[in-house]
Every structure is written in structure tokens, then in C-alpha cells.
Amino acid sequence: MTLRIDLNADIGESFGAWRMGQDAAVLPQVSSVNIACGFHAGDPMTMHATVRAAVAQGVAIGAHPALPDLQGFGRREMRITPEEAYALVVYQTGALAGFAAAAGSRLAHVKPHGALYTMAARDAALADAIATAVRDVDRRLILVGLAGSELTRAAGRAGVPAASEVFADRRYEADGTLTPRSHPDAVIHDLDIAIVQVIALATRGEVAARTGERLRLAADTICLHGDRADAGEAARRIRQALLEAGVTVASL
Template sequence: MTSDVSKTIDLNSDLGESFGAWRMGDDAALLAVVSSANIACGFHAGDPDIMRRTVALAVAHGVAIGAHVSLPDLQGFGRREMAVTPNEAYAMTLYQIGALHAFAHAAGSRVRHVKPHGALYNMAARDGRLAEAIASAVRDFDPLLRLVGLAGSALVDAGRAAGLPVAAEAFADRRYRSDGSLQPRREPDAVITENDEAIAQAMAMVREGRVRAVDGDIVELQADTLCVHGDGAHAVAFARNLRAALNAAGIVVAASPTTGVSA
């Protein structure tokens, strides 16, 4: 095995998911730990003021800003699948990127990546037509934007086919099936709640390029970016512990260098 000293990994988190008077997570604390922020664009969470505040926090911490695009499902937090056409997926993706770009531009910054959320993410991971529609929307907005998708999925393939820079994503706290897909949240134990277990899984993905599936199979995967969820009770502590483990292994935490649209 080669030394970990030369390895670099992006650490991303889904942020800006409060809405109105309702608050979710500690975005300010997480932004002191992660290197990339996927900011909700109002479809599954967030609102204009929350978007503005989260962008400002990301800029203050020097964290890369990304559009966390979703199905239009505030009540279901974007985790319920909908029968959307590729044309609809294209339009809603373009709409949400444009909304976040306005706030980033006003703050003197830029959008650097796009990551679908929840059900849209999982649908695009297996449905090539939806994946192509999302990739086309990202490319048509700015071909320098990085598309983030599940490692080994149709979304990553579609991004590459569209000529986009891509980031293959892995999840520290989610269990995997033997085909490389995520175990659905509706199933028991789909989320790893033990910090040590989640950190061990993340380290294996980064250092060895593999993860153990729920049936015991070893799944090979490439991880360019690791997701840490921001909505759990211990999200900040876990993110800090994971970053400390990465640093201790000589692994550099940094966002990908894609520039995205100019401010």
C-alpha cells in the first residue's frame, strides 16, 4: 500500500437545511470542520434568508460552496421519490443552481459544485436518463462546476460523459449494499450510529478504496469526497473526530480545485 501522506480527500456536509423559525443542525460549527458545503436551495429545505446566511458562513470559513438540489418536497425533506421526467429534473436543477449562484455572487464568492439530495440523488444514481438531465443542467449553467454523485453510479458516469469534472462520493455513516448502492433509510440499521464504526468505514474507503456491504461482500469504490451528515445530534463531534482521524493518518482534507463561475 502506498503512503497516505500524498492522499487528499474532500469532506462535505449538507447544510442550510433550516427553514423559517425552524432550525436544523449547527452549520457554523460544521463549517469550521468540513471543506465543502452543500447548501439547500429551497426545494427540500432552506429559504432565501437561510441560503444567504449559510453562504456568508461558508465564505467566512473559506469553505467551497455547492448547490444541494432536490425534488420539490419540503414536507418529506426531499427523501420521497417522485415520478419526474428528465425535462423536469433538468429544469429544477438549473433553477436551484441559479438561486444559490445569486447569493454566492452577492457575497463575492462562487458556486463550485452541485450535489443532488435525498431521493433525487438515489434516483439519479440508478436512472441514466435522470442522471443525464441533471448533468446537462450543470453543464449548461457552467461546465466548470463539479458534479458530485455516489461512487460507481450512473450520475458520476453521466457527469463524465457531459465533460464535467466529477467527484465520486462515499458516506461514512451509511451502510452499503453489495452493488455499491446505499441501503435505503427506511430499512433498519441503514445509518451507522456508532462513531468508531463510521470512522473505521470512512478510513477504509479513503485508504483502501473499499467498503464492507451489509451482506459481508467487499465493494471496491473510489472516494473523492466523504459526506458527513449535519442533521444528527452528534454531527459536529463526529465530523471533528473524523477529521482528526484523517489528519492523524496524514490525509489532507481539502476541497477539489474546480473554480466554477466567476463572482
């Protein structure tokens, strides 16, 4: 059996005079990118440039819609209704789809960002609103969500394809949820440890929870956070480790 997995990264997170990430170094190493749509990061000029760079690299393009929270980088939860979630996702996905079309390409997927992602992972009503928004923009779009979460189940209910996502550099709780970022051990900073987690997920569908339990998770795509200080090096080493383990890196 040939092992195959998508390696994705969140990019395009600069805006105005603010620069974040190592997009030029990350792009050649990944097979998909999730591009910020202006609500948690990014702006029209950054979206335009990032889409063009992704097209030139032959990388699959995805929208990365978020809660309207530039100051909190979209990682603070907000009380929103399903109707608001629907509108947020349609608005942001549609904007990035326009840039993709202008560059002679199209969106391949949608992956909610930050708090919107984690809220929808556990809230079926929010997840259904997001999945419906994706379907209404373009039912060919793949909805990327946390493996085993409400978001991937909502994709099935809405009739859109789903991809189960796992994380290279995040800790897991025993129930399969991500360790909250408020916890000091939420992010794996040691790249060697992150690579061990990546290979276990890609080859066996397994991960060790923060408290030691062994979890089984479906893994269609692995996320590397583009805001890591070593994002470029991390992307290069993770891709190399996957190839050495006999895993083909390819877009969804």
C-alpha cells in the same frame, strides 16, 4: 503518495422558524458544503446566511438541489421526467449561484439531495438531465455523485468534471448502492464505526457492505450528514481521524 480527500457536509437546512443542524460547529471541520436550495429545506434568508458563513470560513460552496418535498425532507421518491429534473436543477443551482456571487464567491460543485440523488444514481436519463443542467449553468461546476453510479458517468457524457462520493454514516449494499433508508440499518449511528468506515474508504478505497462483502469504491469526497444529532462532534472527530491517518482534507 500523499493521500487527499474532500470532506463535505449538507448544511443550510433550516427554514422559517424551523432550525436544523449544527452548521456553526460543522463548518470549521469540513472542506466543502452542500447548501440546501429551498426545495427540501432552506429558504432565501438561510441560503444567504449560510453562503456568507461558508465564504468567511474559506469552505468550498456547492448547491444541493432536491425534489420539491419540504414535508418529506426530499427523501421520498417522485415520478419526474428528465425535463423536470433539468429545470429543478437549473432553478435551484442558479438561485444559490446568485447568493454566492453576491457574497463575492462562486459555486464549486452541485450535489443532488436525497431521493433525487439516489434516483439519478440508477436512472441514466435522469442523470443525463442533471449533468446537462449543471453544464448549462456553468461547465466549470463539479457534479458530485455516488461512486460508481449513473450520475458520475453522466458527468463524463456531458463534459463536466465529476467527483465520486462515499458516505461516512451510510451502509452499503453488495452492488455498491446505499442501503435504502427504509431499512433499520441504513444509517451508522455509532460514530466509532463510522470513523472506521471513513478511514478504510479514504486510505484503501474499501468498504464493507451491510451483508459482509468487501467493495472497492473510488473516493474523491466523503459526506457527513449535517442533520445528525451529533453533527458537530462527528465532523471534528472524522477530520481528526483522517489527519491522524495521514490524509489531507482539502476541497475538490
